[in-house]
Amino acid sequence: MELAGLLTYGIFFLTLVGIYGLLALGLNVQWGYAGMLNIGVAAFFTVGAYTSAIITTAESSGHLGGFGLPFPVGLASAMALSGILALGVGLITLRLRSDYLAIASIGIAEIVRLTLKNEGWLTGGVRGMAGIPRPLAGLIPGYDATLYLLLVLAFVAAVYWANERAWRSPWGRVLRAIRENEAAARAMGKNSLLFRLQAFVLGAVVMGLAGALYAHFVRFISPEAFNPLFATFLIWVMLIAGGSGNNRGALLGAFVIWIVWSATEIFVTRLPEDLVTRAGALRVLLIGILLQVILLARPQGILPERPPRPERHE
Numbered sequence: 246m247e248l249a250g251l252l253t254y255g256i257f258f259l260t261l262v263g264i265y266g267l268l269a270l271g272l273n274v275q276w277g278y279a280g281m282l283n284i285g286v287a288a289f290f291t292v293g294a295y296t297s298a299i300i301t302t303a304e305s306s307g308h309l310g311g312f313g314l315p316f317p318v319g320l321a322s323a324m325a326l327s328g329i330l331a332l333g334v335g336l337i338t339l340r341l342r343s344d345y346l347a348i349a350s351i352g353i354a355e356i357v358r359l360t361l362k363n364e365g366w367l368t369g370g371v372r373g374m375a376g377i378p379r380p381l382a383g384l385i386p387g388y389d390a391t392l393y394l395l396l397v398l399a400f401v402a403a404v405y406w407a408n409e410r411a412w413r414s415p416w417g418r419v420l421r422a423i424r425e426n427e428a429a430a431r432a433m434g435k436n437s438l439l440f441r442l443q444a445f446v447l448g449a450v451v452m453g454l455a456g457a458l459y460a461h462f463v464r465f466i467s468p469e470a471f472n473p474l475f476a477t478f479l480i481w482v483m484l485i486a487g488g489s490g491n492n493r494g495a496l497l498g499a500f501v502i503w504i505v506w507s508a509t510e511i512f513v514t515r516l517p518e519d520l521v522t523r524a525g526a527l528r529v530l531l532i533g534i535l536l537q538v539i540l541l542a543r544p545q546g547i548l549p550e551r552p553p554r555p556e557r558h559e
Contacts, residue, residue, distance in 0.1 A: 256390045262503050263397040264459050268476075269483045269495035270404050271451030277490035277550065278417060279444040280424035282343040285334070285350030287476035288357040289449040292330055293323035293456025294466050295361055295368055298377045301461075305376070308369035316380040320457050327453025328446050330357075335445040339438060354473065362468035373467030377460050397458055401496070404451055408492045411447075420444055474529065479506065482532060486539050488546025497547055505535060 268286060275281045297319035304311030338349040361368045368374060381392040411417050422430040423437045431437050460466050470476075479502065487498020509528040539546070 253390070256394050258503070258507065260390070260394045260397050260462055262500050263394070263401045264455050264462065265480065265483060265503060266401050266496045266499040267404055267455035267458070268452055268480045269487065269499045270401075270408055270492060271448040271455065272480055272484050273448075273489060273492060273495045274408065274411070274444050274451070275448035276484065277495070278412065278420040278424065279441050280343070281339070281441060281445055282347040283350045283445070283448070284347045284477060284481075285352075285354035286452060286480050287471050287473050288334075288350075288354035289327045289331060289452035290456040290459070290476045291354075291357055291361060291468075291471040293327045293453030294460035294471070295374070295456075296326045296453070297323040297457035298374050298460045298466060299368075301378055302374065302376055305369075305374075307372060308365070308374050309367045310374075316378070316461065319461075320454065323453045323457035324450045325453075327456070328450045331446045331449030332442070335442045339441050339445060351473070351477070354477065358468055358471055358473075369467075371468065373465055375465045377464045377466070379461050379464060393462060397462070400454065400458065404454070405492055405496065412492065416440070416443075478529075479532070482536050484546075485536065486546060488548040488550060490550030491546070491548045494546050494548035494550075501547070502532070502535075506532065 268290060271289075272283065272286060275283045297316075299308070299310050300312050300314050300319040300322050301316060302308075302310040303313050334350070334353055338346050338353075341349060362370060364370065365372070379389060379393060381396060382389045384392060419430065419435050419440050422433075423435065423440055427437050463470070483498035483502045484495050485498070486502055487496070488494025506528070509531050512531075513527050
C-alpha cells in the first residue's frame with residue numbers, strides 16, 4: 246500500500262510539474278527571449294482554464310456551459326482566447342517600459358481574476374466549476390492518472406521542441422537583439438513592437454494551454470486556485486532559479502521549486518498548532534529566502550543562458 250501511495254503521489258507530482266513547466270516555458274519566451282516583464286501570468290493561465298472548462302463541461306445551472314464539446318476543442322479554444330487576450334493587452338502595454346509593463350500586466354491579471362470571481366453566471370463565481378471531464382479517462386481502467394501524465398508530458402515535449410527551434414531561428418535572434426539593445430535593433434530596420442507582440446502572444450498561448458491542462462487535471466476550478474502567489478510568483482521563481490533564456494533551465498526550475506514548495510507543506514504541518522494557521526505565510530517566506538539565496542549565489546540560474554550553436558552548412 247505504501248508503494249502504491251508513493252506511485253500515486255509521484256504521478257500527481259509530475260503532472261503538476263509538467264503543467265508548471267509549460268507556464269515557465271511560456272514565460273521564458275516573453276522574458277528570457279524578449280525581456281518583457283510580464284507579472285500577469287495568472288491572467289492567461291486563468292483564461293485558459295475557464296475557457297476549456299466552459300467549452301467541455303455538461304449543462305449546469307451554476308455557470309455558463311453545457312456545450313459538452315471534445316477536449317481538443319476546449320484546448321484549442323483556451324489557447325486561442327488566451328492569445329486574443331494577449332494581443333489586446335500587448336497592443337496597449339508593450340509600448341511601456343519594463344517597469345510600467347509589470348504594473349500594467351499585474352493590474353490586468355487582477356481584473357481578469359476578479360471578473361471571473363464576481364460573474365457567477367459565467368464561471369460559478371466563488372462556488373467554482375466542477376465536473377470538468379478528464380480526457381483518456383476509462384481508456385485503460387485504473388490508469389487514468391498515468392495516461393493524463395503522459396498526455397501532459399507530450400505537450401511539454403512539443404512546446405520545448407518548438408521553443409528550442411524558435412531560439413535558434415532568425416526570429417529568436419531578433420528577439421535577443423531587441424532584449425539587449427532595442428534602439429540598435431530598430432536602427433537595423435527591425436520592427437521591435439511587432440516582434441515583442443509576437444513573443445508576448447506566443448507565450449500567452451502556452452500559458453493558456455497550461456491552464457486548460459490544469460483544469461482537466463484537477464476537475465474543479467475556482468478563483469482562489471489562480472491567486473497571483475500560485476499562478477505568477479511561483480512561475481517567476483521557477484524561471485529565475487532554473488535560468489531564464491534556457492528552456493531546459495525553465496523545466497528544471499519548475500521541478501526543483503515544486504519539490505521545495507511541496508516540502509514546505511510537509512514542514513509547516515509539523516509545526517506547533519498555533520503556527521499552523523500561519524503556514525501559508527511561512528511557505529512564501531521560505532520560497533522568498535530561497536530565491537534570494539539563488540540570486541546572490543547564482544544570479545544566472547542553475548542552467549544559465551547559452552548562445553545557440555551555429556548551424557552547419559554542408
